[in-house]
Amino acid sequence: MKPEILLIEPMLDVIEARLDEAYVVHRHYAATEQEAIAKALPSICAVVTGGGTGLSNDQIDSLPALGIIAINGVGTDKVDLVRARGRNIDVTTTPGVLTDDVADTGIALMLAVLRHIAKGDRFVREGRWARGGAFPLGTSPKGKRLGILGLGQIGRALGRRAEAFGMTIGYWNRSPQTDTGWTAHATPTELAASSDVLAVCVAANAATQDLVNAEVLEALGPKAIVINVARGSVVDEDALLQALWNGTLAGAGLDVFVGEPRIREEFFTAPNTVLMPHQGSATRETRIAMGEIVLANLQAFFNGEKPPTTGN
Numbered sequence: 210m211k212p213e214i215l216l217i218e219p220m221l222d223v224i225e226a227r228l229d230e231a232y233v234v235h236r237h238y239a240a241t242e243q244e245a246i247a248k249a250l251p252s253i254c255a256v257v258t259g260g261g262t263g264l265s266n267d268q269i270d271s272l273p274a275l276g277i278i279a280i281n282g283v284g285t286d287k288v289d290l291v292r293a294r295g296r297n298i299d300v301t302t303t304p305g306v307l308t309d310d311v312a313d314t315g316i317a318l319m320l321a322v323l324r325h326i327a328k329g330d331r332f333v334r335e336g337r338w339a340r341g342g343a344f345p346l347g348t349s350p351k352g353k354r355l356g357i358l359g360l361g362q363i364g365r366a367l368g369r370r371a372e373a374f375g376m377t378i379g380y381w382n383r384s385p386q387t388d389t390g391w392t393a394h395a396t397p398t399e400l401a402a403s404s405d406v407l408a409v410c411v412a413a414n415a416a417t418q419d420l421v422n423a424e425v426l427e428a429l430g431p432k433a434i435v436i437n438v439a440r441g442s443v444v445d446e447d448a449l450l451q452a453l454w455n456g457t458l459a460g461a462g463l464d465v466f467v468g469e470p471r472i473r474e475e476f477f478t479a480p481n482t483v484l485m486p487h488q489g490s491a492t493r494e495t496r497i498a499m500g501e502i503v504l505a506n507l508q509a510f511f512n513g514e515k516p517p518t519t520g521n
């Protein structure tokens with residue numbers, strides 16, 4: 210008998226095919242499967258979910274046999290780790306393999322804002338170039354200061370890339386990271402005061418909620434921009450929107466939002482703001498590598514071994 214698992218959101222076809230080979234896969238996202246899932250809840254031992262989606266406590270409570278929540282991502286903020294630990298449920302992630310793509314996304318957003326890439330695309334398509342319209346000059350990253358909030362794997366990869374663009378790097382991290390040679394700052398506000406671009410790369414949890422607040426944005430100032438590839442909850446969106454609309458911040462490049470995918474509509478028209486639908490790790494290559502780790506974690510769990518990338 211194949212073990213039964215619950216797949217919360219779709220994965221790559223090739224990974225889902227491998228899941229189907231090894232398990233009875235109940236697809237939470239398929240409307241047609243809801244009745245069968247309701248009956249299967251007592252037998253489901255494993256859940257596979259995304260980092261931005263996680264698993265609610267109600268869902269955890271509805272699965273009495275649950276032993277592993279395999280996150281296809283690195284963020285654990287959408288799973289109550291205390292609740293999981295209390296139930297002896299392993300929570301696994303896919304660290305490392307997505308780092309480069311998320312850092313690339315951060316750089317892409319930074320360049321898109323500084324060089325008006327999305328605005329330029331609209332300008333050409335709408336025929337405004339052909340009609341002789343004026344297009345604003347951009348801002349060069351060269352010689353500018355990148356402030357990285359959270360110098361984990363993604364923060365470091367972003368910093369290394371930014372060095373290649375001639376930027377100087379500062380960071381705020383809860384523990385000093387002396388091997389980089391980059392300038393450490395004591396608080397997010399101090400980092401912001403010394404940055405032209407603030408890149409949010411810190412994990413989301415209760416301690417980092419709204420870390421980028423009105424004070425931090427004010428310290429950044431009207432010529433600076435914010436890039437967020439971590440989680441929406443790390444940025445106070447009221448303060449961010451106010452700064453963008455008041456012109457006390459020059460722009461923002463955002464891959465993540467509070468309440469995704471139904472984000473605040475004020476973002477749609479916010480000045481100099483480039484929006485992405487949470488695509489940091491979304492390349493085929495990386496999604497295959499992440500899927501392999503999910504498969505390995507599930508296999509270890511069902512073999513009675515400790516899953517290799519257990520995070521709790």
Ligand SMILES: NC(=O)C1=CN([C@@H]2O[C@H](COP(=O)(O)OP(=O)(O)OC[C@H]3O[C@@H](n4cnc5c(N)ncnc54)[C@H](O)[C@@H]3O)[C@@H](O)[C@H]2O)C=CC1
Binds near residue numbers: 491
């Ligand atoms: N946009 C996207 O598609 C993706 C977003 N992410 C987000 O990026 C985050 C970072 O990923 P990695 O760099 O791989 O993780 P990591 O574990 O290497 O780095 C996390 C960083 O957050 C810091 N941190 C954690 N808790 C903290 C606290 N309470 N106070 C201060 N600092 C704290 C750590 O010190 C570390 O610098 C993830 O947690 C996730 O939310 C990750 C992957 C894809």
Ligand SMILES: O=CC(=O)O
Binds near residue numbers: 260281284307490
């Ligand atoms: O947001 C994605 C993740 O890996 O976490």
